[in-house]
Amino acid sequence: MNSQTGEFSIDRPDIGGWETLIGSPVYADGREVTPEGEAGEYKVEFVLGPSKYQIDNIKIGFEADGDSFIQFRDPERNDPNQVVQAVLDCHGPGGERAIARAVCNKNGRMSKIVLDRVLADNRVHAEKIAYLLVSPVLSWISFAYDIPVEIVQTTTTELSTFMVATTxxxxxxxxxxxxxxxxPNVPHNPRLLECIGQYREGLSSTNDIYSFLCFWKAYEGLIHIRQKLDKYIARNKLEGLPSRDALIPDDPSVRDTHAELIGRKLTYAHEQFRKTKRDAIAHLDTASGTYVSAHDLEQLYEIRRAIPVTRLIAKIAIMNELRIYERLIQLGHTECLRM
Structure with a gap:
């Protein structure tokens, strides 16, 4: 860790994704600090900014600065009357209320939303409360100005212990x-190439809802491809082709999120997520409440936990289909690429 900047470097994951890093203080009297935090007051900061990928290295700081498309002040003007922060009176659907500060960076643009005191049962609870209060404000700013407003980092401090966590x-x-x-030659099949393209979109996005839907579409697209390809295989009485039967492997990303799906068929996971994830994202049924709210952090976490499974079943299904196409081409059935 760099003591001057507060930044530290970490090992990259094999696949990009959201991670939570926790810094716990060490007390001389041996007092222990739990990573989850305890009931009390927390400070929650939402760092804004366009999503960006760091290629050369990963440096993360608990004091990260942000950015946005909202200009508070002109840094070139020496005017003490310019706005440097805005006070937000935030209200929740259950009567929750808190005062937040929208602060600007050195360029004069809104960079963070800060809630200095959130009373909560633990760290995650504090983040959920803060998000519930702040996200409608950010949604309104995005709607009113027609600009993207994205949270790229969340930093939470337990005020009684100064334990800090950043996601x-x-x-x-x-x-x-x-x-x-x-x-390979196989992706020249435009339908299969579309599925691979959706997979790429899912990996490239830092938006959990969009990423989930892309992996879902990649897998669902293969279902339609199979229907046409299976008719071709049956019509030509082809045998000995690679099997599509596959089970969800004991992958670390699945083990940490949905261990109950390990060893299940891909179709089982697909059906498990259809109503609770896919349909809940695609349809805004406010009458029944069966939808994923953009303002509910727990629901967004549920989508985030489903992404590794959805990505994996899409990857396995694509690889299985590639093997079948490759075998068909070896047998001289190149016309299958036009399906």
Missing amino acids: VWMSPKIKGLDERFQL
Whole structure:
């Protein structure tokens, strides 16, 4: 850790995603601090900014600065009357209320939303309360100005212990050049290429809802491809093709989020997420309340936890279909690429 800047470098994950890093103080009297935090007061900061990927290294700081498309002041003007922060009176649907501060960076643009005191049962509870109060304000700013307003980092401090946690997007590790770089003939099938394109979109996005839907579409697109391809295989009485039967492996990303799905068929996970995730995202049924709210952090966390499973079943399904196409081409059935 750099004692001057407060930044520290960490190892990259194999696949990009959101991670929470916790810094706990060490007391001379041996008092222990739990990473989850205890009931009490918390300070929660939402760092704003456009999503960006760090290629050369990953440096994360608990005092990260942000940015946005809202200009508070002109840094070139020496005017003491310029706005440096705005006070927000935030209200929750259950009667919750808190005062937040929208502060600007050195360029004079809104960079953070800060709630100095949030009374909560623990750290995660504090973040949920803060998000519930702040996100409608950010939604209104986005709507009123027609600009994106994105939270790129959340930093939470337990005021009684000064335990600090920050949740930030972690860019993936750099991968070495190998045989995977060679584009096979199979993706020239436009329908299969669309599924691979959706997979790329899912990996490229830092928005959990969009990422989930992209991986979902990649898998769902394969279902439609299979229907046409299976008719072709049956019509030509082809046998000995690679199997599509696959189970969800004991992957660390799945083990940490949905361990109950390990060893299940891909279709089982797909159906488990259809109503609770896919339909809840796609439809805003405010009458029944069966939808994913953009202002409910717990619901967004549920989507985030489902992404590793959805990504994995899409990847496995695409690889299985590639093997079938490759075998068909080896057998001389190149017309399958036009399906």
